[in-house]
Amino acid sequence: DVKVTQSSRYLVKRTGEKVFLECVQDMDHENMFWYRQDPGLGLRLIYFSYDVKMKEKGDIPEGYSVSREKKERFSLILESASTNQTSMYLCASSLSLGLAQNQQFFGPGTRLTVL
Amino acid sequence: SQQGEEDPQALSIQEGENATMNCSYKTSINNLQWYRQNSGRGLVHLILIRSNEREKHSGRLRVTLDTSKKSSSLLITASRAADTASYFCATDTGRRALTFGSGTRLQVQP
Numbered sequence: 169d170v171k172v173t174q175s176s177r178y179l180v181k182r183t184g185e186k187v188f189l190e191c192v193q194d195m196d197h198e199n200m201f202w203y204r205q206d207p208g209l210g211l212r213l214i215y216f217s218y219d220v221k222m223k224e225k226g227d228i229p230e231g232y233s234v235s236r237e238k239k240e241r242f243s244l245i246l247e248s249a250s251t252n253q254t255s256m257y258l259c260a261s262s263l264s265l266g267l268a269q270n271q272q273f274f275g276p277g278t279r280l281t282v283l
Numbered sequence: 284s285q286q287g288e289e290d291p292q293a294l295s296i297q298e299g300e301n302a303t304m305n306c307s308y309k310t311s312i313n314n315l316q317w318y319r320q321n322s323g324r325g326l327v328h329l330i331l332i333r334s335n336e337r338e339k340h341s342g343r344l345r346v347t348l349d350t351s352k353k354s355s356s357l358l359i360t361a362s363r364a365a366d367t368a369s370y371f372c373a374t375d376t377g378r379r380a381l382t383f384g385s386g387t388r389l390q391v392q393p
Contacts, residue, residue: 201380226380256323269313270331271328
């Protein structure tokens with residue numbers, strides 16, 4: 169089975185801190201994604217990557233950056249955390265299926281609180 | 284409104300009843316997928332239906348797709364308390380990523 173792991177289940181940070189959220193998948197998937205999930209808003213795509221060192225902005229990239237130095241690892245970085253970035257962060261990966269999107273495999277999520 | 288909106292937002296039924304959730308979307312799609320999320324956890328893929336398919340089954344799940352109406356429905360038959368979760372539809376519109384809706388919260392009363 170595909171396993172997607174996230175570095176922390178719960179994280180509490182202070183405003184202005186630099187925050188790293190790590191995601192690792194073990195099935196050699198090309199595509200990796202970062203979402204945030206807020207009540208009533210569903211999942212919103214922050215960034216995604218379809219290859220090592222490749223990244224594309226999603227729908228809400230402001231305040232975030234990403235890094236993909238190795239195929240199995242995709243990091244989300246909050247350069248200067250703010251209280252409005254308090255949220256559940258979900259990482260996902262998928263195998264490429266030509267031009268179509270394959271099913272995504274999700275990690276357990278990181279609940280980030282910024283004080 | 285956003286691509287991939289589920290309806291209703293919340294649904295409460297008794298164990299053994301069927302649960303139907305609907306998803307509407309705006310643009311043409313390659314495929315549509317349904318996911319389940321148990322409280323506080325990641326999402327789990329349930330089923331994928333391609334744009335040239337009209338109906339698909341997987342166990343107690345039945346998904347239909349009407350591309351002319353830009354809508355899909357997920358039917359869970361003979362529901363169980365363990366089906367209590369949030370259900371999301373996600374559309375592949377060809378932009379290299381899925382677009383998720385805001386979900387339907389299903390509560391199955393034992």
